[in-house]
Amino acid sequence: MQTHLSEQARQLPRALEAETVLRACVHCGFCNATCPTYQLLGDELDGPRGRIYLMKEMLEGAPITAATQTHLDRCLSCRNCESTCPSGVEYHTLLDIGRDFIEQQVPRTLGNRLLRSGLRAVVPHPALFKALTRTGQLFRPLLPGSLQAKLPRQARPAGIRPSTKHARRMLILEGCVQPGFSPNTNAATARVLDRLGISLIPVAQAGCCGAVDFHMNAQARGLDRARRNIDAWWPAIEGGAQAIVQTASGCGAFVKEYGVMLKHDPRYAAKAQRISALALDLVEVLRAEPLANLHVHSDLRLAFHCPCTLQHAQKLGGAVEALLTTLGLNLTAVPDGHLCCGSAGTYSLTQPVLSRQLRDNKLNALESGQPQVIVTANIGCQTHLDGAGRTPVRHWIEIIDEALASAKEQPHAQS
Template identity: 70%
Template structure:
């Protein structure tokens, strides 16, 4: 795609980056074929190709150009950031980088209503601090029967206790990013991970000072606040990195996708660039750890039929589509087929709150596809997807590691397995 940026504009780092991404696009339109919002709405401006043209027009125009309107902002807001288009694109267009630039620029020029500003600020403050989120969640669960129907779906029932954690200390050590909302919404996920890795001779622990990965701030156009959270996490992890920790494990694929990009997002920070690259190299989704281990020693016992929902952040951002399904198959689980597994469920971080109508339609379509094979349970790899799909009150949805842990708990003991 030909661009028309002035030399003065190209001296700005974000414009240079936008120019690079735009020039890689050949406007073939393959991306529209797999874009969830384009499939729902049928509007060129609600597909990647149309949004790319809107962002090109926006970034090439002057600040006082009246062609930049709230309509542009609306079409960019409707994007899920699922990155399905990047998987489809034959030219390797890094659409998500352009989208971050375009959203920041249109917000700067157009602004937002007081209601939208309040919602986005509230989401940032409510979600990113685990203790605050858990207090608000407990309050919401207490008064859930009194909440409007639309809000009830966003307030899950109280989660089961995390259960025991593994006390053993092994020669192999890894860190886990506990996350901001997962400890409140699904406390057993990281506990189950700890127990399973313990059986493989790996000690898993958390750095207490590490917090939210930064994705919520960053994608709600508080990008510098997001970078501050990246730096804080790097500071918390760095002593463990220097001590030789083997990996930094993410059990939420959304966090994993973001941490793996720390190196790129802090590349211009002289104090943190090298540390960020090192952290990104150590960042691993849980499935990347388990798939390289000798799973024969686990021998889980189970009889459930599962449907796996592969989060967009796992298959499109981390390029790990099929990895969990393969792992579960190695462990002997029966997986039901899922129609259109590449499509987003509508969770997409805070999208289910900022775009509820589209998110609900995508969720219901995804559940129809997941339930078509009559599974006993649905499993996934991201807390956002898990909570969003569970909100429909249909088939039980859990993290896949919980099902593995449960199967190991009911399996024979070590002596029986090795007899």
């Protein structure tokens, strides 16, 4: 579409990117067909096409209102629209620019500011988050139902991590929420990779990937976290580490964007591109390995929830399902697998009503095949879906780890 940015908008660091995205959109509306919020609300301004039009008006100098901010806030950033768009519109790029621009123009209410600053103060700090999670578990019966639903129903202990030092080494970003909510996920990953001759190495100096700050309109802070992680990982990369493994697809999607987001930073541009190239979701690591070394057997009926950050951002839809099927695990069919579960980072806290509606719709689809366990690839989706108190939800690597351990113990049980 034709667009003419205002003089104010032209001064933005990413003005050219915004203009490029706007001109790529042909306003066809195919995106609305797969937009979760449009399907719930039926409002053109709560679909990608309408939001693009709002951002176009805003960047062309039209008056900016709190209503515009509300429509942008309601977007899940699921990027389902990008998978649908026939014109290849990079909607998420425009959304990041638009949200940052409007944040400087429209003041938020005190309550909204406190919620957002509180989330940014707690979530990116694993030690603090873990301590608060443990405290919440102790006083769980006293908490309101909305907070009880955010705590894991059954946080499995991590178990022992392998001590063998293999020649092949990969780094792992431990994550912010995962150590507190699902400590066994990364430990199970380390044990499975150990069987394949790979040592998984955490780097203590690495912290939050930056996604929480960046997507809550503290973009400069989010990029500072990215730079810190690059500095933390770089010595190990130079020392021969083969990859940076992500077990949370939300973190993985963001780390893979480091190269794009820091491309104008003369100090970090080249390193950021290298880091993004080395960032691999766990399924990318395993599907490149000789799976004959993994002998898995499990009678569990599983339903896989593919997170938006895995299928729409990383373009790895179907990869986990194919891997689990190859290993012999029993997957049930899931209708409308492309739709978001409503977790979307902090969305379940900033937009609780919409988030719960999406969660319940997703659970109805996942449970249609009567699985015993739902598995997923992102800690946010995992805790959000599990919080409904219905079918248990776990990370898929835990199921593989347990099946491998069971197969190893089986001969002893028979002797």
